[in-house]
Amino acid sequence: MLIKTILNKVHKLKSFVYQDVKLGLYQGSEVFNVIVVPRKNGHAICSGCQQPAPGYDRLAKRRFEFVPLWGIRVFLLYKMRKVECKTCGVKVEQVPWAEGKKELTKVYMQFLANWARKLSWKEVARTFNTSWEKVFHAVEYVVEWGKKHRSLDNIKAIDEVRATEHKQLQADGYEPVLKKTRWCLLKRKENLTEKEEIKLNTVLQYNLKSVRAYLLREEFQVFWDYISPHWAGKYLDRWCTRVIRSKIEPMKKVAKTVRRHKPLILNWFKAKKAYSSGIVESLSTKIKLTTRKSYGFRTYRCAEIALYHALGKLPEPEMTHRFGLYSWSMLAMANYIHQG
Numbered sequence: 001m002l003i004k005t006i007l008n009k010v011h012k013l014k015s016f017v018y019q020d021v022k023l024g025l026y027q028g029s030e031v032f033n034v035i036v037v038p039r040k041n042g043h044a045i046c047s048g049c050q051q052p053a054p055g056y057d058r059l060a061k062r063r064f065e066f067v068p069l070w071g072i073r074v075f076l077l078y079k080m081r082k083v084e085c086k087t088c089g090v091k092v093e094q095v096p097w098a099e100g101k102k103e104l105t106k107v108y109m110q111f112l113a114n115w116a117r118k119l120s121w122k123e124v125a126r127t128f129n130t131s132w133e134k135v136f137h138a139v140e141y142v143v144e145w146g147k148k149h150r151s152l153d154n155i156k157a158i159d160e161v162r163a164t165e166h167k168q169l170q171a172d173g174y175e176p177v178l179k180k181t182r183w184c185l186l187k188r189k190e191n192l193t194e195k196e197e198i199k200l201n202t203v204l205q206y207n208l209k210s211v212r213a214y215l216l217r218e219e220f221q222v223f224w225d226y227i228s229p230h231w232a233g234k235y236l237d238r239w240c241t242r243v244i245r246s247k248i249e250p251m252k253k254v255a256k257t258v259r260r261h262k263p264l265i266l267n268w269f270k271a272k273k274a275y276s277s278g279i280v281e282s283l284s285t286k287i288k289l290t291t292r293k294s295y296g297f298r299t300y301r302c303a304e305i306a307l308y309h310a311l312g313k314l315p316e317p318e319m320t321h322r323f324g325l326y327s328w329s330m331l332a333m334a335n336y337i338h339q340g
């Protein structure tokens with residue numbers, strides 16, 4: 001009962017209910033098993049298109065690891081629904097607490113990744129009774145999330161421009177060219193469906209603020225392909241100047257934010273450059289420390305993730321509750337326990 005209350009406080013699920021919490025055995029130790037069920041009338045979400053779709057069947061129970069409580073591992077147990085989506089066909093539903101086939105919940109991955117900033121991956125694995133690979137996957141998840149969302153401000157701005165302009169066009173009695181264009185303007189080009197791509201090509205023929213905002217966002221993407229922080233910085237300055245001259249208000253706001261955070265953003269390039277140059281020996285102390293912290297990494301992929309995580313300063317998924325916040329004394333204790 002008490003654990004259910006805590007879960008609802010720190011990790012509330014909109015379309016699902018924590019039905020029951022039981023103490024059980026898993027891999028030879030006691031764990032908390034939390035039974036999760038869909039809320040009545042709650043729609044399943046198609047994992048292909050993220051749209052609601054009717055569910056018709058349930059799969060075997062899956063286990064998702066959650067943040068441990070009092071040193072006891074916590075698992076959400078849930079029978080995934082199969083959905084019959086109009087667009088994608090038969091798919092497994094998408095649940096809000098996990099991603100794809102991952103065994104760890106998003107919050108737990110963030111929790112582990114937060115710790116991986118303070119301890120070595122090996123130590124994190126040992127402290128939380130998990131494997132090095134899982135810590136790696138957790139850090140990888142956070143880094144990938146950040147890389148995908150680093151231009152989120154841009155996206156929000158385009159959405160705002162589009163919504164305002166659409167209303168204005170309607171009020172002025174023009175053709176509703178911007179109708180149903182939200183996703184084709186917001187999504188990255190490579191993620192568009194065929195239908196959306198046709199729509200986008202049509203819209204791009206108009207001289208609209210939304211189109212100009214879209215093109216500016218596309219130009220901004222080029223920025224991430226730079227390797228040299230110096231040239232990336234120059235590109236960023238030019239981009240900001242152009243956006244501010246465009247007089248598109250929401251985009252101007254983005255440009256100002258980008259300018260303000262320039263050092264932080266360029267940090268990401270430094271990490272990237274350090275990585276792509278491949279000269280691990282000549283890296284700064286910070287990087288040496290990072291590689292030592294995640295020592296045991298076997299591939300360049302791990303090194304890359306570790307560097308981005310430590311130096312990239314990428315955005316991180318938002319959590320309603322900060323599981324990662326621990327008191328200094330706890331951290332000291334964890335350090336003490338694993339000394340030597």
Ligand SMILES: [Zn+2]
Nearest residue numbers: 046049085088
């Ligand atoms: Zn679908």
